[in-house]
Amino acid sequence: MGNVDQNGKIPNNVDLAGDKRLQRALEHWLPLYMEWWNDMGPAGFQTNDIYLRTAVSVEAGGWANFDYVKMPEYRWGIFMTPTESENSIGFGDHLGKPVWQEIPGEYRGNLRRIIVTQADTEPASVEQQRFLGTIAPSLYDMRNLFQVNVEEGRHLWAMVYLLFRFFGKDGRDEAEELLCRRSGDEDKPRILNAFNEACDHWLSFFCFTHFTDRDGKFQLASLAESGFEPLARTCKFMLTEEAHHLFVGESGLDRIIKRSAELTRETDGDPISAGGISLEMIQRSINYWFTFSLDLFGGEISSNAANFFGEGLKGRFKEHSRYEDHVMKDGIKIIPQVVDGSVVEEEVPYRNAINEVLRDEYIDDCQRALRKWNRTLEKAGLETRLTLPSRRFHRHQGLYSDHSFDPEGNVITKDRYEANSGRWLLNSDDNDYLVSIMNQVIEPGKMANWISAPARGINGQPLEFEYVRL
Numbered sequence: 001m002g003n004v005d006q007n008g009k010i011p012n013n014v015d016l017a018g019d020k021r022l023q024r025a026l027e028h029w030l031p032l033y034m035e036w037w038n039d040m041g042p043a044g045f046q047t048n049d050i051y052l053r054t055a056v057s058v059e060a061g062g063w064a065n066f067d068y069v070k071m072p073e074y075r076w077g078i079f080m081t082p083t084e085s086e087n088s089i090g091f092g093d094h095l096g097k098p099v100w101q102e103i104p105g106e107y108r109g110n111l112r113r114i115i116v117t118q119a120d121t122e123p124a125s126v127e128q129q130r131f132l133g134t135i136a137p138s139l140y141d142m143r144n145l146f147q148v149n150v151e152e153g154r155h156l157w158a159m160v161y162l163l164f165r166f167f168g169k170d171g172r173d174e175a176e177e178l179l180c181r182r183s184g185d186e187d188k189p190r191i192l193n194a195f196n197e198a199c200d201h202w203l204s205f206f207c208f209t210h211f212t213d214r215d216g217k218f219q220l221a222s223l224a225e226s227g228f229e230p231l232a233r234t235c236k237f238m239l240t241e242e243a244h245h246l247f248v249g250e251s252g253l254d255r256i257i258k259r260s261a262e263l264t265r266e267t268d269g270d271p272i273s274a275g276g277i278s279l280e281m282i283q284r285s286i287n288y289w290f291t292f293s294l295d296l297f298g299g300e301i302s303s304n305a306a307n308f309f310g311e312g313l314k315g316r317f318k319e320h321s322r323y324e325d326h327v328m329k330d331g332i333k334i335i336p337q338v339v340d341g342s343v344v345e346e347e348v349p350y351r352n353a354i355n356e357v358l359r360d361e362y363i364d365d366c367q368r369a370l371r372k373w374n375r376t377l378e379k380a381g382l383e384t385r386l387t388l389p390s391r392r393f394h395r396h397q398g399l400y401s402d403h404s405f406d407p408e409g410n411v412i413t414k415d416r417y418e419a420n421s422g423r424w425l426l427n428s429d430d431n432d433y434l435v436s437i438m439n440q441v442i443e444p445g446k447m448a449n450w451i452s453a454p455a456r457g458i459n460g461q462p463l464e465f466e467y468v469r470l
């Protein structure tokens with residue numbers, strides 16, 4: 001199973017050649033996918049050579065091959081991490097029973113829903129990032145953008161394979177729908193809210209890859225625990241690609257913060273006068289994308305999530321190493337809720353609160369990055385610090401979406417919220433300004449004025465390397 005077949009139209013290690021019907025069905029979907037890529041993928045640059053990595057094996061160390069590739073010729077493949085042993089289900093009511101290689105009939109609906117939701121985010125993000133190449137701050141960054149884009153395309157392939165292989169006609173219909181919905185479209189939007197938000201400049205791009213791709217990391221890690229083994233192994237391999245997306249976001253923001261700090265000092269506190277980005281704007285962008293990404297974990301109290309866990313479909317982050325009790329039938333979790341206008345702690349049955357357990361892990365990981373960025377500010381000699389807003393602030397899903405909160409998490413009136421939201425969240429003036437300073441920089445090794453250079457190039461190449469041949 002581990003061997004990768006590179007010869008067919010669709011590279012894979014799932015023995016597509018051994019299932020001609022399935023192979024033909026996926027080869028039939030390929031031109032539909034290409035049509036979507038040409039319409040909704042990166043605008044321009046489709047005939048340029050880009051220095052990209054392509055997955056060519058599934059071995060831990062050396063799965064990636066770096067070379068110049070034109071994006072439409074990228075080899076989108078279907079890969080699963082191989083298994084070493086006979087696995088058993090690691091959590092929930094079926095704990096210890098053998099993992100499923102086929103879909104258990106009674107869970108077909110829930111699995112389909114999870115896979116379609118995951119799948120939908122992948123093309124959505126490509127659509128959101130469609131125009132960013134034209135305003136890239138360097139060839140290095142442009143290349144990273146396209147790397148993320150082709151890999152999100154591959155993630156769509158990963159999920160579409162599962163739909164075709166395990167869900168028959170329904171799966172094929174869902175796969176078609178995935179190419180019909182459009183990010184931000186009024187009539188046929190993408191499923192989850194963050195994936196319909198505009199991402200029209202690079203401050204939003206880096207916040208998106210930092211905060212929103214990070215939801216991907218935690219959701220994929222939970223699905224990598226699944227008792228449905230083809231899903232688990234698919235998600236494990238996706239996580240190897242995800243690490244680069246998170247690097248792009250975290251280091252991109254760090255580079256903006258570093259440059260903004262420099263310009264803040266040079267201009268006596270007015271980086272905008274020098275065409276830079278202010279720390280207040282960065283804070284507003286963090287507030288905006290962090291909170292939209294919090295929504296992606298679903299409601300604080302969710303019977304869907306309780307079922308996914310009990311049924312062995314979706315576990316917790318690092319279920320095996322981080323937890324001892326893998327059944328959690330009787331536990332409780334404290335969830336602060338608004339009662340009569342104030343926040344009080346209420347007990348909730350643990351399984352129903354499992355979305356919040358994952359959100360906790362996510363917030364800790366975000367906090368870690370904040371500490372790093374604040375060290376960058378400290379080193380630059382500035383006293384300003386960036387923070388994460390409360391998980392209650394600016395929410396559109398779950399318990400807190402019915403109330404208004406300030407960034408510290410205090411209940412406030414709707415009027416007070418509306419009077420201040422422009423100060424707290426990335427606003428249209430910010431967006432206009434950010435778009436106005438972002439002009440494409442295409443000289444190898446050069447950076448736009450509002451961002452500092454990265455510490456090193458890609459795959460050991462120098463910064464001056466021609467990452468995109470224009």
Ligand code: BYC
Nearest residue numbers: 118125192193212213216219295296297298299302304305
């Ligand atoms: N927006 O029971 P609840 C990634 C809906 S990112 C809109 O609390 P549940 C990537 C929900 O569907 C990772 N609607 O939700 C990143 C339900 O609808 P119905 C993506 C939302 O099911 C960057 C209702 O509200 N993967 O890979 O417990 C670039 C009640 O919800 C939202 C996954 O999400 C929302 N934010 O949890 C590229 C994994 N949240 O039934 C890629 C699969 C909830 O009332 N998905 N709703 O119509 C899941 O595990 C779960 O579906 C969710 C929601 C965690 C998303």
Ligand code: FE
Nearest residue numbers: 122152155216
């Ligand atoms: Fe992805």
Ligand code: FE
Nearest residue numbers: 213216242245
């Ligand atoms: Fe990603």
